[in-house]
Amino acid sequence: MAGLRQQFANAREGWTFDEEGYFANGLYSQEVVATGQQMGVRIFTRDERLYCYPALIRISPNEKAVSIDNTSDIF
Numbered sequence: 897m898a899g900l901r902q903q904f905a906n907a908r909e910g911w912t913f914d915e916e917g918y919f920a921n922g923l924y925s926q927e928v929v930a931t932g933q934q935m936g937v938r939i940f941t942r943d944e945r946l947y948c949y950p951a952l953i954r955i956s957p958n959e960k961a962v963s964i965d966n967t968s969d970i971f
Contacts, residue, residue, distance in 0.1 A: 924955060925955055
């Protein structure tokens with residue numbers, strides 16, 4: 897068990913992911929649209945917002961938040 901804990905700690909310390917860049921450069925939005933389309937959901941991007949009738953989705957990288965119909969969740 898100690899070996900597993902050490903492997904987990906090593907993986908966590910070695911993980912480098914630019915989350916702000918991922919959200920700011922639009923990759924997150926593209927992933928959401930692609931996933932929605934794969935699932936048969938009609939979703940498209942306009943004016944930095946995602947539209948999925950009847951919902952409006954706004955991704956705010958600076959605020960680290962995703963708003964769905966003006967209700968925010970922090971990521």
